[in-house]
Amino acid sequence: MMVTSFVDAPYQIDDAGRERLAALQERLRTYNDRDLGPLRDELLALPFSNSPSDLGVFSNLWVYLKDWANGNEQELSHRYFSGVHEIKAWASQAGLREVAPIYSDHYYIIARLFNEAGFNQVYHRLEESKGIMFDEDVGFFSEALEGGDRFRLFCEVVERHLWDATYERPTPLGAALNAKSSEEINFHKLLPALRTEKLSLSYRSVIGFDFPIHVLSFGRE
Secondary structure (H helix, E strand, O other), rough: EEEEEEEOOOOOHHHHHHHHHHHHHHHHHHHOOOOHHHHHHHHOOOOOOOOOHHHHHHHHHHHHHHHHHOHHHHHHHHHOOOOOHHHHHHHHOOEEEEEOOOEEEEEOOOOOOOHHHHHHHHHHHHHHHOOOOOHHHHHHHHHHHOOOOOHHHHHHHHHHHEEEOOOOEHHHHHHHOOOEEEEOOOOOOOOOOOHHHHHHOOOOOOOEEEEEEOOOOOOOO
């Protein structure tokens, strides 16, 4: 028997990191105040080094914030992206051993591309107009792609932790995650009919980073 798993597995998180991550998950899950100011202050003040555990905590926090921003309560409550070492340990406990080398790669992730509600609004408006973007709808499209309050906070927190805007360079955390600044965001892959040159968006650049993925193969003798 052979089991092949394609997994999003960031980095090895230590016990302190798991406790910290669980507390952050619970904070987001139970935050019901319409005033996001206190939460913003907490999230921006979080310390992150470039240790493997902190990279794992941040990568998982990114996913939690994304789900929180998009109202995905079930995913927020139950998601967890383990490190490869944990997956190997679980396989070993089940009597499985590695039967092939691990293949590793990464996603390049940009927070602003995960505006689920905004993209749905834009998609349906373009569907209604048969793919035509009327001038009078430019304001609607711009507002939708900016996202709601939660989504804008998600983007701000992620980008501030990854990128030092004062010196236009990655933070130590961002450097470890290969964070990069791009002068544009390509919405056309998701919404080919969208004429982005007409939009008025508050951001002029976007920050992306690497999120590791792996293919692991296990077998039982």
